[in-house]
Every structure is written in structure tokens, then in C-alpha cells.
Amino acid sequence: MFTKTITTDFFTTIDGSICINTLDTITYRLPTLRKWASISEMERELLEYLWVPESEILSFYRWSEALYHALKLIDIKAKDEIIVQGYTCVVVSNAVLQSWGKIIYSDIDKNTLWFDIKKLEKNITKKTKVILVQHTFGKPVDMQQIMKIAKQNNILVIEDCAHSLWSISWDHHTGTLADFSMFSSWRDKVISSVTWGFLVINNPEYLKKARRMKELLTMPSRTLTVRNLIYNILWYFAYKTYDIFKLGRVIMLISRRCKLITDILSKEEKTCSKTKFWTAYPNSLAYLWRKELAKIDMYTTHRRNIAELYDMNIKTKHWEKVFIEDNNEFMNAFRYPFLLTSHKVQKEFIKYMKNHGVLVWTSWSGTNIAPKWVKAKNAGYKKKSCLVSEDIANRIILLPNHMWVTIDEVMKICKLINKFESKNA
Numbered sequence: 001m002f003t004k005t006i007t008t009d010f011f012t013t014i015d016g017s018i019c020i021n022t023l024d025t026i027t028y029r030l031p032t033l034r035k036w037a038s039i040s041e042m043e044r045e046l047l048e049y050l051w052v053p054e055s056e057i058l059s060f061y062r063w064s065e066a067l068y069h070a071l072k073l074i075d076i077k078a079k080d081e082i083i084v085q086g087y088t089c090v091v092v093s094n095a096v097l098q099s100w101g102k103i104i105y106s107d108i109d110k111n112t113l114w115f116d117i118k119k120l121e122k123n124i125t126k127k128t129k130v131i132l133v134q135h136t137f138g139k140p141v142d143m144q145q146i147m148k149i150a151k152q153n154n155i156l157v158i159e160d161c162a163h164s165l166w167s168i169s170w171d172h173h174t175g176t177l178a179d180f181s182m183f184s185s186w187r188d189k190v191i192s193s194v195t196w197g198f199l200v201i202n203n204p205e206y207l208k209k210a211r212r213m214k215e216l217l218t219m220p221s222r223t224l225t226v227r228n229l230i231y232n233i234l235w236y237f238a239y240k241t242y243d244i245f246k247l248g249r250v251i252m253l254i255s256r257r258c259k260l261i262t263d264i265l266s267k268e269e270k271t272c273s274k275t276k277f278w279t280a281y282p283n284s285l286a287y288l289w290r291k292e293l294a295k296i297d298m299y300t301t302h303r304r305n306i307a308e309l310y311d312m313n314i315k316t317k318h319w320e321k322v323f324i325e326d327n328n329e330f331m332n333a334f335r336y337p338f339l340l341t342s343h344k345v346q347k348e349f350i351k352y353m354k355n356h357g358v359l360v361w362t363s364w365s366g367t368n369i370a371p372k373w374v375k376a377k378n379a380g381y382k383k384k385s386c387l388v389s390e391d392i393a394n395r396i397i398l399l400p401n402h403m404w405v406t407i408d409e410v411m412k413i414c415k416l417i418n419k420f421e422s423k424n425a
Contacts, residue, residue: 004243006409008361010252011239012402013192013292014232021291022232025284038286045290046183046198050173056201056210059286061220061279063162063197064091064269066182068277069213070158070199071099071130073180073206078102080129085115086386087368087393088134091265092160093379094272101129103379107386110339113322114141116388121149130156135164135174137398138190138334139323143177144170156203158182165190166300168330179203185289187231188264190334191296193289194228195262196281217280224262225282231261232288239404265371272378299403303333306401306410310336313414318345318422322396335361336399343394344424350397356416361398368393 043057060066071082076099084092086105096103106123109116113136120131131150133141143159150157159181161167164174175181180203185196201210234255242248255261268274311321320339325331340346346365353360363371368389369379376383384390399413 005357005359006400006405006413007242007359008398008400008402009188009363010242010359011235011404012188014187014235014239015403016236017295018192018232018288018292019236021288022229025287026226026229026233029284029287038283038290039281042286042290043198045293047200049293050176050200052173052176052200052202055176056207058199058201058210058214058217059281060197060199060217060277061195061281062091063182063184063186064095064274065277065279066197066199067092067095067132067158067160068099070180070182070201071096071101073201073209073213074130074156076101076129079127081125081127082130082132083115083120083123083128084132085113085134085136086381086389087113087136087364087370088160089162089364089370090272090374090379091269092132092134093369093381094269094274095277096132097272097380098275098277102127104128105381105386105389107388108136108392110388110392111322111324112139112141113137113337113392114139115146117145117149124149124153124155128153128155130158132158132160133178134160134162135167137323137337138163138167138332140164140167140169140174140329140331142169143172143174147177156180162186162189163334164332166296166330166332167334170328175200176202179206185292186264187235190332191289191292191299193285193292194231196285196289198281217278219280220282225284227260227262228282228285229288230255234261270374270378272380300332302403303336303401304331306405307333307336309407309410310338310399310401310414313411314338314417316418316420318349318420319417333401336401337396338399339392339395340397341395341422342424345422346395346397348422348424349420352420353413353416358400358413358416360400364393364398365396366393 082101083104086107107119157178159178161175162184181200185193238248238251322337366372369376
């Protein structure tokens with residue numbers, strides 16, 4: 001009766017079990033959650049999971065707060081330079097700019113979306129204090145190469161692992177070789193507790209200072225915590241009714257307009273003017289995170305299986321595969337990216353897929369400082385300073401690969417892509 005819409009970036013971590021766990025948390029367990037030790041248990045479990053039990057974790061309400069505090073631990077000064085990849089998210093830019101550091105964008109390699117190593121080395125100066133490495137869409141960076149460059153130049157390294165939980169390179173989990181690393185369990189990440197950013201401190205020089213910093217954090221209000229929890233419930237029913245007289249879309253619209261749920265990005269983050277970075281992570285969300293970590297192997301296996309199906313069945317002349325898994329790495333397949341031949345073809349492809357009931361992911365398309373509605377100049381980016389990054393953003397597409405996507409739907413997507421013909425090719 002109803003044609004099902006296949007989405008990429010909505011509902012990526014929502015399912016029946018997390019909805020039930022949230023209902024349990026928000027009703028029966030909520031009054032006693034502050035007495036629990038879920039956060040400390042969660043932090044211990046994560047360190048053991050990453051195989052770095054001697055490291056320290058600081059847990060924050062948002063991922064950007066984790067990066068900001070990493071830079072504060074390093075004691076960034078106004079003239080210190082932080083090198084960031086030219087294809088990144090505005091929350092990275094905002095945290096660096098608010099730390100008073102000078103952000104230097106360095107271009108990427110189109111086959112890995114990592115730093116172009118030669119360009120990275122050219123951007124290193126006597127003022128360079130930090131290299132911020134991003135494991136984009138789950139592809140693990142060759143950290144041994146980065147750490148060698150950093151050691152030669154006496155530079156600290158921070159790993160952005162927001163996309164790469166459970167990605168492994170050279171027998172090391174991402175986030176374990178650098179001085180600091182940040183992970184995320186935001187609602188569109190590898191696993192979700194709706195929000196959370198956590199900072200892993202691997203460099204023992206900063207452990208004592210980090211413990212003192214932890215004591216200064218304040219808990220978010222109970223209202224804010226509940227708004228995060230409600231997201232799992234509202235979005236579950238929004239998905240289930242998305243195509244039933246567009247009821248799900250109405251649920252999404254009302255929940256946003258009435259502020260029943262939290263925004264993905266605040267207005268301050270979008271304009272790189274956010275300055276409040278002292279919010280801790282609530283116990284109730286830590287409880288959900290522990291439930292979700294138990295399912296990470298299932299999520300990863302599902303994403304990798306879908307990636308393999310795309311690899312085997314997409315035959316169109318208009319696409320170029322981005323990631324190839326090396327023998328020395330294990331990718332979590334967080335996203336499935338591919339490149340179209342031009343920006344015009346990209347826009348045409350997005351419209352074509354939408355007309356056939358498939359909403360491809362576009363937040364990281366159209367601009368190299370994501371999401372697409374952000375003004376790059378606010379993030380300190382000068383146009384044409386990272387040409388490969390801009391070209392990638394203007395051609396990249398990410399296909400559905402989350403837990404809701406079935407094999408039949410993947411095959412439908414592959415057939416649609418193979419039938420696509422561009423007027424601008």
C-alpha cells in the first residue's frame with residue numbers, strides 16, 4: 001500500500017531494542033540513575049575494549065568538548081598552529097578556533113580521505129603544535145606514519161575517531177597510538193547514546209592535569225537529558241510511520257520545532273561561535289551506551305556485508321570507488337562513500353535517487369567543511385586552499401548501510417545506480 005523510502009542519514013542507529021531500553025530508562029530507572037556508576041563502568045569497559053587500560057578518559061556531553069579540552073590540556077596559545085584535514089566537520093573547526101589556536105587546513109588524498117602526506121609535511125612549521133588526524137568514514141589512518149612525522153618535528157597528535165570505533169590498523173584500534181583521541185556516540189555514529197564525546201588521554205604527561213579538569217565539569221539538566229532520551233522513542237516511531245500518510249515526517253518536524261529533542265548542531269557550532277565546553281556526560285546515557293556497545297560486532301558485520309554487496313553489484317560508468325581495504329587494516333564500514341564524475345552529476349544523481357525513493361547522504365556533500373549548510377569562511381577556511389578536499393565534497397555520495405537497510409533494498413539501490421544516466425556526463 002505504501003512505498004517505502006530508503007534513507008541514509010535518518011534513523012541510522014535507531015531500532016526496537018534501543019527504543020525499549022530508552023523507555024525503561026526514562027520511566028523505571030530515571031529516578032535512581034544519578035546514584036549508579038554507569039559512567040565509570042563505561043569508561044573502564046571502553047579502555048579495555050581499545051586495549052589501553054592504563055589510559056584515562058574524560059567524558060563530555062558533546063564531542064566538540066572533548067577536542068576543546070584536549071587542546072586546553074596541551075595549553076594552546078594564540079600563535080600555535082593546529083593542522084586539520086581539509087575535508088572535515090565544522091565542530092572540529094569550532095573547537096580549534098575557540099581554543100585560541102590557529103587552524104591550518106591541509107589537503108587530503110582522494111583514495112583514503114586522509115592527509116596527503118607530502119602536503120602535510122609542507123604545512124609543518126616551527127609554530128605547529130598539533131596534528132589532528134581524522135579517520136574519515138571509518139577508514140583507519142596509517143598512524144605509524146603520522147606518529148613518525150610528529151616525533152621528528154616534536155609535535156603532539158590527536159586522533160579524531162568519531163567515525164572509527166572498531167576500526168583497526170596494524171593490530172591497533174584507532175585512538176590508541178596518538179597522545180589524545182576523541183570518540184563519539186552521537187546519534188548518527190557507529191553506536192549511539194544520542195550524544196557523547198569522550199577524550200582518551202594516552203600520554204601520561206597529561207593524566208594528572210586531566211583528573212583535575214574532570215572535577216570542574218557540570219552535569220546537564222535533567223530536562224536536557226530527557227530530551228536526548230526522547231529522541232530514541234520519537235525517531236523510532238517516525239521511522240515506522242515515515243511513509244504512512246507522511247506521519248513520520250510530521251513527527252520529526254514537530255519534535256524539532258517544539259524542541260522535544262536536541263539539535264544535531266547548535267547555532268553557535270554552525271557559526272563557530274560556541275564557547276561553552278564544560279558539560280559532563282549524564283549517567284542515563286552511559287547506561288544506554290553500554291547496552292549498545294554489546295551490539296557493535298553485529299552492527300559492524302551488517303555494514304561490512306552491505307559494503308561488499310555494493311562493491312560486487314555497482315557497475316555504473318559514473319562512479320569511482322573511494323575505499324579499498326588494505327591487508328593491514330579492518331574497516332568498520334561506518335559509511336559507504338563513492339565519487340561521481342562531477343558536481344553537476346552529483347546533484348543530478350541525488351535528485352534521481354530521491355525520485356526513486358532513496359535519500360542518499362548529503363550532509364558532507366557540496367562543501368568540504370561539513371555539513372553543507374555551514375559557511376566555510378566562518379570556520380577559517382579559505383576557498384581553493386585545499387583543492388582535492390573541495391573536489392571530493394563536490395562529487396561524493398554516501399549510500400544507505402545502517403541496520404534498517406535490507407539485502408533486497410541494497411540490490412534495489414544497486415540496480416537504480418546502474419540504470420542512472422547523466423545528461424552532464
